[in-house]
Amino acid sequence: MSTVEKSTYCRICEPQCGLIATVEDGRLVKLRADKDDPHSKGFFCTKGVAMAEVVNDPDRLLTPMKRVGGPGKFEPCTWDEALNDIAARFNRLRQQHGKKSIAVHEGNPPYFSYAAAFWGKNFASALGTPWFYGINSEDGASRVAAFKMLYGHCAHMPIPDIPRTDVLLMLGANPWVSKMSFVHDPRIREHMTGVVERGGRVFVVDPRETQTAKVFEHVPIRAGQDAWFLLSLLHVILGEGRYDEEFVARWTTGFEVWRQIVKRFPPEVTEERTGVAPEVVREIARTIGNARRAVVYGRTGTCTQEFGTLTNVLQDFVNIVTGNFQREGGWVWAWSPVETAYLAEKLNFASFGKVRTRIRNLPDSYGFLPSSALPEEILTPGEGQIRGMMMLGSNPVVTGPQGQQLRKALESLEIFAAIDLYMNETNKYAHYLLPATTMYEREDAPIQFANRYMRPSFRVTEKVIEPMGQAREEWEVLDDVCKRMGLGGAHMFGIERWFAKRGLEMKPRHMADLLIRTGKGGDLFGLRRSGWSWKKYVEKAPRGVVFHEEQPIRSVKSVIRTKDRKIAMADPRFVAELERLEATPVEIAEYPLRMIGLREMNSHNSWMHNSPRLMPDKRRHHLHLNPEDAAVLGLAEDDLANLASEGGEIEVQVTVNPEMIRGTVALPHGWGHSGGWQRANAAGGSTSNFLASRVEQLSGISVLNGIPVRLEPVARSADVVAAAEGLAAEGVAADAVAQRT
Secondary structure (H helix, E strand, C coil), rough: CCCEEEEEEECCCCCCEEEEEECCCEEEEEEEECCCCCCCCCCCHHHHHHHHHHHHCCCCCCCCCCCEECCCCCCEHHHHHHHHHHHHHHHHHHHHHHHEEEEEEEEEHCCCCHHHHHHHHHHHHHHHCCCCEEEHHHHHHHHHHHEEEEEEECCCCCEHHHCCCCCEECCCCCCCCCCCCCECCCCCHHHHHHHHCCCCCEEEEEEEECCCHHHHHHEEECCCCCCHHHHHHHHHHHCCCCCCCHHHHEEEEEEHHHHHHHHCCCCCHHHHHHCCHHHHHHHHHHHHHHHHCCCECCCHHCCCCCHHHHHHHHHHHHHHHHCCCCCCCEEEEEECCCCHHHHHHHHHCCCCCEECCCCCCCCECCEEHHHHHHHHHHHHHCCCCEEEEEEEEECCCHHHHHHHHHHHHHCCCCCCEEEEECCCCCCHHCEEEEEEEHHHHHHCCCHHHHHHCCEEEEEECCCCCCCCCCCCCCHHHHHHHHCCCCCCCCCCCHHHHHHCCCCCCCHHHHHHHHHHHHHHCCCCHHHHCCCHHHHHHHCCCCEEEECCCCCCCCCCCCCCCCCCEEECCCCCCHHHHHHHHHHCCCCCCCCCCEEEEECCCCCCCCCCCCCCCCCCCCCCCCEEECHHHHHHCCCCCCCEEEEEEEEEEEEEEEEEECCCCCCCEEECCCCCCCCCCHHHHHHHCCCCCHEEEEEECCCCCCCCCCCEEEEEEEEHHHHHHHHHHHHCCCEEEEEEEEHCC
């Protein structure tokens, strides 16, 4: 038996922790933390090591499959049969209905492959379609929108300089589980606890006492009300003069507009909405205002709200007005060894509102159109109607809103092809399923993430094992389809496709090496002897390199790209959203509770529920409910209940959890499986996003947190309601009806 150990890194989520892979006779048998990795220093999580089970999963898709019946009915076919038919059908659509009749949808797993991330966009460009959809609308679209509106660009994103801050205010994030997002830092626990060890403070604003909140100062808040809290925070900071007058005067416009606006939002007024006591708001505001270095950070929980963009803008306003902007310990633009932002802008990855959906005029965000628009874009006739789709590693029936409508829409497509690891709840409606490689069956480099590291780092990895079965990398499949269509290849620009037809084309490895060598950390093709190339990383630093222990700070002017190089605080779109916020009712009688999502340590979105390590037989899906709310509703542990919103209704099993504040329930997302994964299907559960129906028009973000809901024991729903209506019709008094039902 031949056993070797190889250095590599995890690409499930954003920390990208270093791992050691054990390979026996060409088979990946084990993954463990790499204690010598300079970036993660031995940190790992259970999902990372469980990836070995995904690689070897007997339910994994390993051969091309052709649909032969209803949804989920497939039989094996050859690559040639699949790709020839897909190419022919795409060509037929282009000829009969135009280039806009085809769409591309990219999910979370392939985005962590630099080749799939870029070649997915290249594929859409080669086909000539503007319709490039993705998961950003269920994650960070509102954050991207705020970046673009405030700073004039969204490719290079600021991050919180937590290792050097004195005060951290965190909203809608739980890094003890999620490990941060839009920030890459496997040592986040060390860096956050370091704030307190230095004598600083960390406030965690959340409707649930999360794992992170338990460690620091928890500020309970009613779900979806973060904008009101931030307005009251600004009221105190500005009203008491705890802001940086010099910075505001030099780098912003419209400040006076907001100084007048926030006068309407004292903590005593916002308390009705937020549940946060005025004295708590004032203490936090004064702590931030008095601190030498402070920073506000929010993520998925604040992004996926009814007012996600406004909330993100207000978060940044706190950093801006206090002068904690491009300052050590504040809101900073990270040093990057690769010119990621420049590349993203040139390749149209970094656009916001450049393309809009046909029916509801929803914008793209970071180049991705919102998944919520797909059902109507497929089902509504007219020019630009989507009739064919290529999907890369995505499952929007489960992870996006309106999954029920999307299933119907997918069935109407004339050609639907999907490249994935599994047959899931979305691609079981495809005409062809094409097997993709896992992260350990391909080379990789964090090209698309290089400018968001807390400690600026970079590495590359060769593939750990050869692809299993007939699996192929996504970029290879897309390139092959384009060649069979006569387009030359999956390339962004026409000149590239012209050269490709003549046998000269740039492949992902060439592009990556070019970017590495010409970036700040590169060797400039030998001109900078201390610099790096792909080959040098492999030979000299297989675990990668940490370029800086602390962020180098550039000038403010260099990071603001608006026309006048100032931050426009009084953008009319912000003011319009504020007016919409003020017009919303405090409560909705029909839906008295608010639902939030809940990220679990042993789940990652919808695609890791087939691992025995992560999904033991006893694991179940639960709605988390405050004990007092449970008592009022007559619900006990493991009871079944109906959870309803204006978007739909699902059945859930409840767990009584004192971490929840009253009036808020939490349901983990990504459950409710009915695909080709047996363990995931057997686990049961419900798809939480079936309850989502609202979309923020400004950014296209799906509203997945703070959803107004109603919860009832199963025994009180359906038949009991009908019985109550019958008794009422017979003239029985209301109190008697309540007692008898």
